[in-house]
Structures are given as structure tokens and as C-alpha cells.
Amino acid sequence: MSVTVLYISPEEWVKYAEDSHAAVFKEFRPSSIDRISYALAATDESGVIGYVTCRETDSESLYWQHGGAVDTRYGVAAYRGFEAFLDNAKPYKRVTTLVRNDNIKYLHLLMKFGFRVIGLRCVKNEIFLELTIEF
Amino acid sequence: MATPGLDANGKPLLDANGNPIMTGLIGDMDPKLAAYQNADQQMVGAKTVSSPWANMGTNQQAADQASSLANTGGIQAGALSQAESNMSMRGGLGGGAASRMGRASADNAAMARQDINRQGASDSLGAQMTGADMTSANDQANAGITQGVQAFNTQGNIKNLGGSNAYKIAKFGTDIKGFGAGQSANALAASGGKK
Numbered sequence: 001m002s003v004t005v006l007y008i009s010p011e012e013w014v015k016y017a018e019d020s021h022a023a024v025f026k027e028f029r030p031s032s033i034d035r036i037s038y039a040l041a042a043t044d045e046s047g048v049i050g051y052v053t054c055r056e057t058d059s060e061s062l063y064w065q066h067g068g069a070v071d072t073r074y075g076v077a078a079y080r081g082f083e084a085f086l087d088n089a090k091p092y093k094r095v096t097t098l099v100r101n102d103n104i105k106y107l108h109l110l111m112k113f114g115f116r117v118i119g120l121r122c123v124k125n126e127i128f129l130e131l132t133i134e135f
Numbered sequence: 136m137a138t139p140g141l142d143a144n145g146k147p148l149l150d151a152n153g154n155p156i157m158t159g160l161i162g163d164m165d166p167k168l169a170a171y172q173n174a175d176q177q178m179v180g181a182k183t184v185s186s187p188w189a190n191m192g193t194n195q196q197a198a199d200q201a202s203s204l205a206n207t208g209g210i211q212a213g214a215l216s217q218a219e220s221n222m223s224m225r226g227g228l229g230g231g232a233a234s235r236m237g238r239a240s241a242d243n244a245a246m247a248r249q250d251i252n253r254q255g256a257s258d259s260l261g262a263q264m265t266g267a268d269m270t271s272a273n274d275q276a277n278a279g280i281t282q283g284v285q286a287f288n289t290q291g292n293i294k295n296l297g298g299s300n301a302y303k304i305a306k307f308g309t310d311i312k313g314f315g316a317g318q319s320a321n322a323l324a325a326s327g328g329k330k
Contacts, residue, residue: 004303006300006303006304006307007300008300008304008307012304015308016304016307016308016311016312018315019308019311019312019314019315020311020315021315022314022315023311023314023315024314041304041307041311043303043306043307043310047310048307048310048311048314051307051311070311070314072314
């Protein structure tokens with residue numbers, strides 16, 4: 001099973017943003033509020049795995065805004081998709097992301113790959129952990 | 136030896152109006168010019184950083200080009216085989232016709248490879264040019280003019296990649312739409328089917 005990572009421009013991502021967000025987060029989020037540098041999508045022979053939206057905060061730092069795997073691809077495929085996204089981020093010096101504090105599986109995955117908690121945010125009565133990894 | 140602009144006692148030399156003279160420093164003569172000189176030095180000495188995306192763009196393009204070149208020979212061989220087969224059905228493939236067809240096929244393959252290489256050179260140049268844009272943008276950011284140019288140039292890089300990925304991205308869009316539509320249906324069902 002080989003994972004293919006697709007690079008999608010912000011202009012093109014507008015077409016897929018709402019469907020992608022609904023598929024992963026099970027909620028509607030209008031594409032018009034996105035301000036991203038680009039999006040990455042992961043696919044393999046069996047179809048779509050997941051996506052992540054990225055924003056360059058400077059030439060060395062990347063912020064992962066939204067993303068995840070579709071629920072039918074949880075497990076090995078999601079793991080390899082995440083691995084592929086992280087490989088694609090390695091030209092930068094660091095990646096930062098926010099994860100809700102009850103998303104235990106994703107927190108485990110991030111920390112297994114070397115992400116470390118560096119902060120905490122409260123947004124609309126929800127708590128998010130800020131994690132970063134330095135390459 | 137006395138410092139330029141100072142007398143033997145270390146006090147500034149003054150002109151008839153009481154202003155310092157002959158200091159040898161541009162700033163003392165024209166503070167505005169000194170500010171310019173300082174800014175100019177900062178811009179010249181600024182460290183330039185190319186975006187990781189410039190490199191990604193080049194790598195992706197090289198892979199696509201190699202893949203296209205690898206396929207060219209097979210496509211032409213298939214076309215030649217098909218032509219020979221058609222000739223056989225029309226009453227036989229003579230030696231002269233086979234030779235001409237073989238030469239035409241080789242010419243076509245060569246032309247196709249040339250086109251791919253030319254397009255590849257163009258795409259590669261595109262990726263590197265946006266790298267140069269990024270370097271220029273960093274100079275501007277270091278000079279304190281703007282910091283918003285990074286994202287803009289990243290978008291330029293992505294545009295160069297867009298063409299080669301267009302089919303795969305469209306397929307991703309179709310696939311993910313299925314998941315999104317399912318979620319909408321589920322949400323509607325969960326709400327009792329009411330609007």
C-alpha cells in the first residue's frame with residue numbers, strides 16, 4: 001500500500017473544503033473562512049485517506065489547521081497518511097498544531113512521532129492543546 | 136593624529152554658524168542620508184531563505200517528467216504493433232511498408248520525448264522562478280517592508296504543481312464528496328428529517 005500526497009492550492013481547495021471538513025469533523029464549516037497556504041490530501045489504492053490544511057507562518061514554520069482521516073480508513077491507512085503528511089512537512093524546521101484535549105488517540109499519535117505540548121487554548125468552552133515538533 | 140571633525144583637544148570643529156564640520160561621517164552632514172545608508176546595508180546583508188515548496192515543486196516535476204518519459208516508448212511500440220496488425224488485415228505487410236512504419240514510429244517517439252523534455256524544462260524553470268520570488272520576498276520582509284508576502288508566493292508555487300496533479304485532485308474531490316454527503320444525510324436523519 002503506497003500513500004500518495006496531493007498538493008492543493010487555496011483557490012482549488014475552496015471546491016473541496018466543505019466536503020472534506022464534513023467528512024472528517026462531521027460538521028459544516030464554510031470554505032469562505034479558510035485562510036490557508038495550501039492543503040495536502042492523502043490517497044492510496046483504496047481511495048481517499050484524509051487531508052490537512054496548512055498555513056506557513058514563516059518560511060521555516062508550518063501550522064496544521066484542520067485535518068484528519070475519514071472514519072472508514074482509521075487504523076493503518078490513517079497512520080500511514082499521517083506519516084506521509086509529516087514527511088512532507090520536513091523541509092520546514094517545525095510544525096505546530098492544536099488538538100482538542102479529549103482527542104486521546106490523535107494526541108497519542110502526535111506524541112509518538114515526537115510532538116510535544118507547548119501550550120493550552122480555550123476556544124468556545126473547549127480546551128485545545130498546542131503541540132509542536134522540531135525537525 | 137587628530138580624529139576627523141575634532142580638534143587636538145577632542146572637541147568638535149565648528150563652522151561660522153556653530154555647526155560641526157568635517158567629521159567624515161555622512162550622518163553628520165545629512166541625517167536623512169545616514170538613515171538611507173543604514174537601511175541599504177541591512178537589505179544587502181539580509182539572509183535569503185528559499186521556500187521548502189520551491190524544492191518540493193522541482194522534485195514533483197522531475198518525478199512526473201521521468202514517469203512520462205518512461206511511458207513514451209511503450210505507447211509508441213503499441214501504436215506500431217497496432218498499425219502492423221491493421222496492415223496485415225488489409226492484405227499483408229510488405230518489407231518496405233514495415234521499414235517506413237518503423238522509422239515513423241521511432242520519429243514519433245523521439246518527438247514525444249522532445250516535447251516532454253521541453254515541457255519539463257519549462258515546468259522546472261517555473262518552480263525555480265517562484266523560488267527566486269520567495270528569496271526576493273524574504274529580502275523585503277527583512278527590510279521591514281512586508282511580512283505578508285510569504286503566503287502569496289507559496290500560492291504561486293502551488294499553481295505550478297496544480298496541472299500535474301489535476302486528475303488526482305479531482306478524484307480526491309469526488310471521493311471526499313461521498314463522505315461529506317453521507318455526513319449530511321446522517322445529520323439530517325439524526326435531526327428527525329426535519330429542516
